[in-house]
Amino acid sequence: MINFIVDREKCTQCKICVSECPILIINGKTAYPEIIEGKEENCLKCQHCMAVCPEGAISILGKDPENSIPTSSPIPEPEKLENLLQIRRSIRRFESTEIDKDLIYRMIQMASYAPTAKNENSVQFTVIDNREEMSKLSQLTYDCIKKAHAENKIPTSKLYLNKFLKVWKEKQINIIFRNAPHMLITSAPKNGTFPVVDSTIATAYFELLANSYGIGTLWIGFAKFVFEDIVPEIKTKIGIPENHEIAAVLLFGNPAVKFARSIQNDNPKIKTVMNRLRSSIFQQDAPSRPFPAVFQASE
Numbered sequence: 559m560i561n562f563i564v565d566r567e568k569c570t571q572c573k574i575c576v577s578e579c580p581i582l583i584i585n586g587k588t589a590y591p592e593i594i595e596g597k598e599e600n601c602l603k604c605q606h607c608m609a610v611c612p613e614g615a616i617s618i619l620g621k622d623p624e625n626s627i628p629t630s631s632p633i634p635e636p637e638k639l640e641n642l643l644q645i646r647r648s649i650r651r652f653e654s655t656e657i658d659k660d661l662i663y664r665m666i667q668m669a670s671y672a673p674t675a676k677n678e679n680s681v682q683f684t685v686i687d688n689r690e691e692m693s694k695l696s697q698l699t700y701d702c703i704k705k706a707h708a709e710n711k712i713p714t715s716k717l718y719l720n721k722f723l724k725v726w727k728e729k730q731i732n733i734i735f736r737n738a739p740h741m742l743i744t745s746a747p748k749n750g751t752f753p754v755v756d757s758t759i760a761t762a763y764f765e766l767l768a769n770s771y772g773i774g775t776l777w778i779g780f781a782k783f784v785f786e787d788i789v790p791e792i793k794t795k796i797g798i799p800e801n802h803e804i805a806a807v808l809l810f811g812n813p814a815v816k817f818a819r820s821i822q823n824d825n826p827k828i829k830t831v832m833n834r835l836r837s838s839i840f841q842q843d844a845p846s847r848p849f850p851a852v853f854q855a856s857e
C-alpha cells in the first residue's frame with residue numbers, strides 16, 4: 559500500500575503531480591489525481607508527487623508534506639561548493655579523537671538522500687563509530703591476511719598485502735586502516751540494478767558532507783579487496799549480508815594533517831558529443847567555444 563492521499567481542500571487540480579510521476583501512474587483525467595487502478599505496485603516510491611505539489615496537498619507512504627524541508631531552504635553557493643570539491647584531500651593521518659556519534663548518524667542519514675537506480679534504496683551503511691572496534695577490526699584483518707598468506711590463498715596480484723602485514727608487524731604502521739577512528743562501508747544486494755554505483759554515490763555524498771564539517775576521509779580500495787576476496791569471513795562478522803557487494807570503504811576522522819592549498823588538476827578529458835553529432839548530422843561546424851580549454855580527444 560502506497561497510501562496516496564490527496565487533500566481536496568488544498569488541491570488546485572493543477573495536475574503537476576500527473577506530469578511529474580516518472581512512471582505515469584497518476585490519473586490526470588479524474589477531477590482530483592488518483593493512482594490508476596492496478597498500477598499501485600509500479601510506484602517507485604520516489605515521493606515526487608508529494609515533493610512537487612505547490613500546495614502540499616499530497617501525502618504518500620504515510621509522509622506528511624509538512625515534514626519536508628522547503629526547496630527555498632538555503633543551499634551552498636556554487637563558489638563554496640567548488641571550493642569544497644577542490645580543497646578535499648585524501649587524509650592518511652588521523653587524530654585519535656572520535657567524531658560525535660550523533661553527527662556520524664546524521665551524516666549517514668543525509669547520505670541516504672543520494673539517488674539510487676529505480677529508487678531501490680537498498681544501500682546498507684555499515685559503520686564503525688568508535689576507535690576500539692576499529693582497532694579490533696584492524697587486528698582481525700591482519701590476522702586473517704597472515705592466515706591467508708600461510709595457506710597460500712593470496713592471489714599474485716594482491717601479494718602487496720604481505721608487505722602491509724610486514725610493516726604492521728615490524729613497525730606498527732597501519733597502511734590499510736591508517737589508524738583512523740572510524741570507517742564506513744557501503745554495500746547493496748548483488749542482484750540489484752546498480753549496487754556498486756548506488757553505494758558509491760552514497761559514499762561520495764557522505765564524504766563531501768564530512769569534509770564540509772572538517773572531517774578527513776580516505777577511500778580504501780585495499781580494504782574492499784581484503785573484505786571481498788581475501789577474508790570474506792570478516793564481511794559476515796561485521797554484518798554485511800553475503801548477497802551484498804561491497805562498493806566502497808571510507809575511513810574518516812579528525813585529520814592530523816592540515817593542507818595549505820588545493821592541488822591543481824590537469825584538464826579533464828571532455829568530449830563534446832553534441833558538437834560531433836551536429837557536425838555529422840547537420841553537416842555544419844560546431845560553434846567555437848572560448849571555454850573550457852580542454853583536452854579534445856582525437857577524432
Ligand SMILES: Cc1cc2nc3c(=O)[nH]c(=O)nc-3n(C[C@H](O)[C@H](O)[C@H](O)COP(=O)(O)O)c2cc1C
Nearest residue numbers: 646647648649650733734776777778779780781821
Ligand atoms: C576507489 C578508490 C580507492 C582508493 N584506495 C586507496 C587505498 O586503498 N589507500 C590509499 O591510501 N588511498 C586510496 N585512495 C585514495 C587515492 O589514492 C586518492 O584519491 C588520489 O591519490 C587523489 O588524491 P586526493 O584524494 O587527495 O585528491 C583511493 C581512492 C579511490 C577513489
